[in-house]
Amino acid sequence: MVGLNHYLFLSAILFCMGMYTISTRRNAVAILMGIELVLNAGSLNLVAFSRFSDTGLSGQIFSIFVITLAAAEATIALAIVVSIYLNTKNIRADESTLLKN
Amino acid sequence: MQHYIWLIPLFPLLGALFNGLSNFAGFRFSKKISGGIAASMMMAAFGVSVGVVLALSHLEPAHRVFVNVLYPWIKIGQLQVDLAFLVDPLSSVMILIITGIGTLIHFYAIGYMWEDKSFQRFFTYLNFFVFFMLLLVLGENVLLMFVGWEGVGLCSYLLIGFWFSELPNAKAGMKAFVVNRIGDFAFIIGFALLYWALTQHGVYTLSFRGIQEHAHHLIGMMTPMGLSVVTVVTLLFFVGATGKSAQIPLYVWLPDAMAGPTPVSALIHAATMVTAGIYMIGRTNVLFTMAPTTMTVVATIGVLTAFFAGTIGLVQNDIKKVLAYSTVSQLGYMFLGMGVGAFSAGIMHLMTHAFFKGLLFLGAGSVIHAMHHEQDMRKMGGLRKKIPYTYLTFLAGYLAIIGFPFSSGFISKDEILWKAFSSGSYGKFLWFVGLCGAGITAFYMSRLFFMTFFGHFRGGHDDHHHEPHESPWIMVAPLMVLGVLSLFGGLIGLPQALGGSNLFEHWLSPVFGHGAHEVAEQVVAHAHHDPIEYVLMVISTSLAGFMVYVAYTFYAHESAKPKVWAEKFPALYRKLYNKYFVDEFYQGTVVKPTLTWSAFLARFDSGVVDGFVNLVGRVGILFSYLNGAIDRVLVDGMVNGVGSFLRAAGLQLRRLQTGRIQNYVYVLVVGVMLVIIGRILI
Numbered sequence: 001m002v003g004l005n006h007y008l009f010l011s012a013i014l015f016c017m018g019m020y021t022i023s024t025r026r027n028a029v030a031i032l033m034g035i036e037l038v039l040n041a042g043s044l045n046l047v048a049f050s051r052f053s054d055t056g057l058s059g060q061i062f063s064i065f066v067i068t069l070a071a072a073e074a075t076i077a078l079a080i081v082v083s084i085y086l087n088t089k090n091i092r093a094d095e096s097t098l099l100k101n
Numbered sequence: 102m103q104h105y106i107w108l109i110p111l112f113p114l115l116g117a118l119f120n121g122l123s124n125f126a127g128f129r130f131s132k133k134i135s136g137g138i139a140a141s142m143m144m145a146a147f148g149v150s151v152g153v154v155l156a157l158s159h160l161e162p163a164h165r166v167f168v169n170v171l172y173p174w175i176k177i178g179q180l181q182v183d184l185a186f187l188v189d190p191l192s193s194v195m196i197l198i199i200t201g202i203g204t205l206i207h208f209y210a211i212g213y214m215w216e217d218k219s220f221q222r223f224f225t226y227l228n229f230f231v232f233f234m235l236l237l238v239l240g241e242n243v244l245l246m247f248v249g250w251e252g253v254g255l256c257s258y259l260l261i262g263f264w265f266s267e268l269p270n271a272k273a274g275m276k277a278f279v280v281n282r283i284g285d286f287a288f289i290i291g292f293a294l295l296y297w298a299l300t301q302h303g304v305y306t307l308s309f310r311g312i313q314e315h316a317h318h319l320i321g322m323m324t325p326m327g328l329s330v331v332t333v334v335t336l337l338f339f340v341g342a343t344g345k346s347a348q349i350p351l352y353v354w355l356p357d358a359m360a361g362p363t364p365v366s367a368l369i370h371a372a373t374m375v376t377a378g379i380y381m382i383g384r385t386n387v388l389f390t391m392a393p394t395t396m397t398v399v400a401t402i403g404v405l406t407a408f409f410a411g412t413i414g415l416v417q418n419d420i421k422k423v424l425a426y427s428t429v430s431q432l433g434y435m436f437l438g439m440g441v442g443a444f445s446a447g448i449m450h451l452m453t454h455a456f457f458k459g460l461l462f463l464g465a466g467s468v469i470h471a472m473h474h475e476q477d478m479r480k481m482g483g484l485r486k487k488i489p490y491t492y493l494t495f496l497a498g499y500l501a502i503i504g505f506p507f508s509s510g511f512i513s514k515d516e517i518l519w520k521a522f523s524s525g526s527y528g529k530f531l532w533f534v535g536l537c538g539a540g541i542t543a544f545y546m547s548r549l550f551f552m553t554f555f556g557h558f559r560g561g562h563d564d565h566h567h568e569p570h571e572s573p574w575i576m577v578a579p580l581m582v583l584g585v586l587s588l589f590g591g592l593i594g595l596p597q598a599l600g601g602s603n604l605f606e607h608w609l610s611p612v613f614g615h616g617a618h619e620v621a622e623q624v625v626a627h628a629h630h631d632p633i634e635y636v637l638m639v640i641s642t643s644l645a646g647f648m649v650y651v652a653y654t655f656y657a658h659e660s661a662k663p664k665v666w667a668e669k670f671p672a673l674y675r676k677l678y679n680k681y682f683v684d685e686f687y688q689g690t691v692v693k694p695t696l697t698w699s700a701f702l703a704r705f706d707s708g709v710v711d712g713f714v715n716l717v718g719r720v721g722i723l724f725s726y727l728n729g730a731i732d733r734v735l736v737d738g739m740v741n742g743v744g745s746f747l748r749a750a751g752l753q754l755r756r757l758q759t760g761r762i763q764n765y766v767y768v769l770v771v772g773v774m775l776v777i778i779g780r781i782l783i
Contacts, residue, residue: 023770031763
């Protein structure tokens with residue numbers, strides 16, 4: 001049957017994939033997508049724990065907060081990306097090295 | 102009156118300061134004022150001296166001592182030396198001579214030096230000299246006397262080298278000072294030894310009265326080397342006296358000192374400074390009478406000098422040089438007198454010599470003045486008619502020095518010869534040499550007298566278009582006073598043998614009574630009117646008379662005799678003319694080695710000593726350089742090293758900041774993983 005471990009395993013894989021996306025994608029928007037993946041993996045984890053234990057609904061409530069937070073944070077991040085684009089005309093992450101050294 | 106004694110040296114000092122300070126400050130007075138101040142200070146000193154001596158004579162003979170203490174000068178431990186003046190019969194004679202004859206010479210010098218451009222400086226030095234001479238004779242203790250002793254040496258140097266722009270004059274001044282100094286050195290050692298010896302007996306004094314009182318402690322005291330202390334002390338004092346009073350071996354400065362102006366020669370080298378040695382022996386006679394060895398040495402050297410210097414004077418052609426050697430010779434007679442214990446005879450000859458030698462020098466100065474500064478006697482002659490006053494006064498001095506009966510020189514010289522004769526068998530030898538010396542004296546003085554004043558004038562009329570003329574009154578008047586004194590001044594010492602009562606000897610007996618007793622008793626034992634005394638007088642007078650006659654035939658009219666005799670004994674003549682080559686001997690044995698030694702020391706000082714000092718300096722510099730290097734290299738290196746290390750580290754660490762977010766995420770993930778793994782493992 002589908003038990004807790006399956007959900008945890010799934011969120012772990014999603015988390016790793018999201019991590020990998022952040023680490024290796026050049027496009028800034030793609031990095032943001034990776035961030036979403038990581039956050040969602042985390043909230044999936046939370047919901048799974050809430051379903052399979054007796055701690056009530058706090059996990060699910062917490063995951064709603066996470067979603068809100070993710071949205072806000074994505075907004076800000078995109079605003080930054082837009083401002084970088086307006087300044088440097090590209091959104092390559094590896095070429096935004098103004099803070100270098 | 103004794104409280105005014107300090108005025109006697111003060112007046113000449115004031116004169117010297119007045120003339121000196123203004124002169125060296127560039128402020129010149131008129132010659133009348135300058136000379137007038139100098140001479141009047143001398144007269145004032147003479148006046149006070151007369152007053153003091155008169156007051157002294159009112160006292161009992163045994164108590165005739167005045168002491169005038171000014172203030173305690175030195176106080177070290179138990180020794181106290183005061184700035185104090187002592188007047189007793191001996192110093193009374195000296196101050197009268199110094200101030201009296203000094204005054205006459207000052208007046209004479211105003212005339213003599215009138216055309217000189219350094220008139221004021223001359224009188225400064227002359228007054229200064231008299232001040233020191235008075236300190237010498239009035240000094241109550243050895244140290245004050247020594248201050249005067251050195252001071253007269255200094256003034257002698259200044260006055261001999263008065264015309265120092267001519268090198269020979271400057272050299273003569275230096276020679277006088279240096280030779281004097283040798284004597285002074287011996288003198289200092291002498292009185293240091295004396296003081297030490299006295300302290301060994303618990304006596305801490307340098308005053309003459311103290312020495313007189315405690316001298317008996319020194320009888321029999323020996324030095325570690327087996328010599329009697331008193332003998333050594335008195336011998337050292339005597340060496341000092343040979344320097345100051347120009348005896349063998351330290352007489353060589355006096356003939357050269359004739360480079361100074363003639364009044365200087367008259368004052369210093371006839372009447373005063375050169376008598377300092379004899380005065381000193383008189384002052385310390387208590388010590389000398391305790392040392393018969395020294396007395397013999399004194400008498401022997403005195404009479405040998407008298408003879409020896411006379412022989413040199415025989416062939417000199419410069420009038421002043423003849424007089425200079427004559428002075429050396431006559432001083433020898435004074436030492437002869439002191440050496441045989443005839444102290445008052447010696448002092449009497451000192452006084453009469455001051456009269457006649459002062460007169461002879463001043464007369465010679467008058468001759469030189471008349472001859473327009475020509476001093477060679479071969480160019481003189483026949484001056485008898487041209488400068489009669491000078492001639493007559495010079496005649497008086499001449500008669501005195503050759504020992505014309507009843508002149509002052511006769512009385513004093515024959516007194517000395519008589520006392521020498523009657524002091525034992527050695528005394529007979531001394532008398533004989535002294536007699537020969539007297540004969541030589543008569544000869545060379547007659548030679549001088551006849552060559553200068555008789556015969557034809559040999560001066561020529563080339564550039565000296567003036568005829569020799571008489572000197573002004575201011576120069577002739579002192580000559581006349583001295584002439585009278587030379588002829589009649591000896592009568593106060595007329596011995597009993599000739600009908601007098603020898604007041605002079607009586608006056609001095611409190612001073613010389615102590616030690617002279619033995620000798621006096623010997624003399625008395627020979628009975629008052631010993632016929633031998635008359636015999637001796639007759640012998641010396643006839644010898645002198647014969648010498649005068651021989652000199653007359655040689656020199657009074659142009660004669661070939663001198664040349665003939667000179668050619669008969671060429672080697673002897675050469676020796677005498679060149680003063681026995683003594684100066685050259687000294688130059689070779691003393692002067693040159695000293696100069697070589699001092700050059701060596703100078704090189705040593707600049708080479709070794711300075712080299713050493715410089716080496717120390719260089720080592721210091723090297724050391725500080727090393728320090729600096731270490732500081733620069735090591736210390737700064739370390740500091741800089743830390744800095745550059747941090748910089749390098751920073752450079753490397755900079756590379757971590759790539760500015761790429763992805764790198765930061767990567768690091769973050771790896772870090773978290775490490776933490777988790779760590780938690781699992783540990």
